[in-house]
Amino acid sequence: xxxxxxxxxxxxxxxxxxxxxxxxxxxxxxxxxxxxxxxxxxxxxxxxxxxxxxxxxxxxxxxxxxxxxxxxxxxxxxxxxxxxxxxxxxxxxxxxxxxxxxxxxxxxxxxxxxxxxxxxxxxxxxxxxxxxxxxxxxxxxxxxxxxxxxxxxxxxxxxxxxxxxxxxxxxxxxxxxxxxxxxxxxxxxxxxxx
Numbered sequence: 001x002x003x004x005x006x007x008x009x010x011x012x013x014x015x016x017x018x019x020x021x022x023x024x025x026x027x028x029x030x031x032x033x034x035x036x037x038x039x040x041x042x043x044x045x046x047x048x049x050x051x052x053x054x055x056x057x058x059x060x061x062x063x064x065x066x067x068x069x070x071x072x073x074x075x076x077x078x079x080x081x082x083x084x085x086x087x088x089x090x091x092x093x094x095x096x097x098x099x100x101x102x103x104x105x106x107x108x109x110x111x112x113x114x115x116x117x118x119x120x121x122x123x124x125x126x127x128x129x130x131x132x133x134x135x136x137x138x139x140x141x142x143x144x145x146x147x148x149x150x151x152x153x154x155x156x157x158x159x160x161x162x163x164x165x166x167x168x169x170x171x172x173x174x175x176x177x178x179x180x181x182x183x184x185x186x187x188x189x190x191x192x193x194x
Contacts, residue, residue, distance in 0.1 A: 002026040004063075005038060006047030008194050011060040014154050015048055016194060018064055020187035021149075022073055028194055061094065064151045074150050086145055089138070089152040096131035097159035100124045104166060128168045136175045144178075157182040 004019065006012025007030050019026050031037035034045040041049040041056050050057045050066070057063050068075035076082035104124050107116045135156065140146045143153050160179050164170050171179050182188065 003029065003051040005029045005031050005041045005049040005051070007032050008192055010047050011158070012048035013191060014060040014158050015050060015063040015067065017154055017158075017188055017191040018067055018074060018151075020191045021185075022067065022071055023187075024067075024071070030194060061090065061151075061155065064154060068151055074148075074154075076145075076150065082145075086150050086152060089144055089150075090155060092134075092138070093152055093155045093159060096134065097128070097163065098155065100128050100131070101159060101162050101166070101168070104168070108166075125168050128163055132163075132169055132171055132175065136171070136173065139174055139178060141174065141178070142181065153182060157188070 002019065002024065004012060004015055004026055006016075008016060010033060016028065029037055029041075031047060033047050038047050038049070039045045041051060042058055046058060048058070048060055048063060050063045057066055065075070069078060076086045101124075104121050107118060107120050138144070143149045144156060145152060157179060160171055160175075161183070170176070
């Protein structure tokens with residue numbers, strides 16, 4: 001059985017959702033970053049951490065990939081052209097959304113105050129708007145990779161919700177419909193209720 005460490009208000013929401021989609025048994029420790037609970041599993045206090053057989057796996061994308069590959073769900077087979085396209089989408093989302101949002105968080109509350117550059121957020125918000133247009137153009141429907149839900153859908157939904165929460169932008173048109181469809185999934189709702 002798996003143990004997942006991390007609050008739903010962090011990137012831990014991503015593997016929580018995947019575990020719910022897969023209907024796998026797991027224990028959830030809703031620890032915040034840098035907490036004593038988190039440091040018990042990750043020396044640097046980062047979350048999420050997935051524990052299996054007393055071995056910690058860190059980083060939400062690494063956890064998603066491990067679970068999807070191990071259980072043969074929500075991913076294209078490793079070594080296939082479909083997997084290369086999926087990995088390309090994953091990297092696009094991490095570069096064009098997650099990195100921007102994390103930079104905004106760092107300059108809002110993560111970094112010590114004397115190292116924050118609040119003015120950078122205007123530039124990040126502008127880039128985020130461009131990324132929304134790029135993602136809209138790549139949407140194949142009903143999911144990002146076409147007919148089946150994959151890891152990129154989890155990352156995109158998390159990032160789009162994060163972007164809305166910090167007022168970086170709200171998807172419109174087909175991308176808004178896509179986000180509503182993803183956030184209505186029963187497994188998403190179960191994960192967010194943790």
